[in-house]
Amino acid sequence: MGQNIVNELEYKDKNDILDIINQYNKDKNNLITILQEVQKILGFLPHNAIYFLSEELKMSPAEIYGVATFYTQFKFEEIGKYLIVCCDGTACHVKGSPLILNFIENYLGIKPGETSNNKIYTLESVACLGCCAISPVCIINGDTYGDLTTNKIKRILNKLEKEIKD
Ligand code: FES
Structure with missing residues (x-):
């Protein structure tokens, strides 16, 4: 269902994210580190990247948002409190x-x-x-x-x- 959103990701960004995911063995236990690395290259965590990660790590977007929104270090754009x-x-x-x-x-x-x-x-x-x-x-x-x-x-x-x- 998030496929359209994932398609919005630029090819280069997708490859960069894949590199990161592979570097951490596609292991969802490394989610926080993966999110940190993704944020480092994209500047924040856009929805399309979250959906892409959810497909690759076999986690629901809710699980990823659940973790990512828990830590103030993660930004989804200029967001409110x-x-x-x-x-x-x-x-x-x-x-x-x-x-x-x-x-x-x-x-x-x-x-x-x-x-x-x-x-x-x-x-x-x-x-x-x-x-x-x-x-x-x-x-x-x-x-x-x-x-x-x-x-x-x-x-x-x-x-x-x-x-x-x-
Ligand atoms: S449609 Fe699945 S959680 Fe809303």
Whole structure:
């Protein structure tokens, strides 16, 4: 499902990433080092690189985001304090992800790919994160939130707002 995204990767970048993956034996236990090396050559970790790594390391994009967003050293572009990655893959879409995304957009006043002016929130909409069983799904700074409803996401966003103020 992430194939289109992977195709956006430049040929050279793909080869460079493959070199890194091979250098670390295609072993997912070396994920952090691999991510560090990838970030070194690309400057940050774009979504297409994450999807490519997920294919090569046989891990779901959610697992990689889970690790990568845990460490502040990793950058996905100029991102806010909270990176909200919202899945709009087929399973999530069918289960209502457009409503969730729409709610977040209105709540935060930003669209996917944007960062709020105060640099607190970055919103991304991506294809399948590999945890369709709990769709619709969002990952916020590495934490996975599943079976989302607009009420549930509202509570989550309210909680983040409270964290920021405290
Ligand atoms: S479609 Fe959303 S996790 Fe698979």
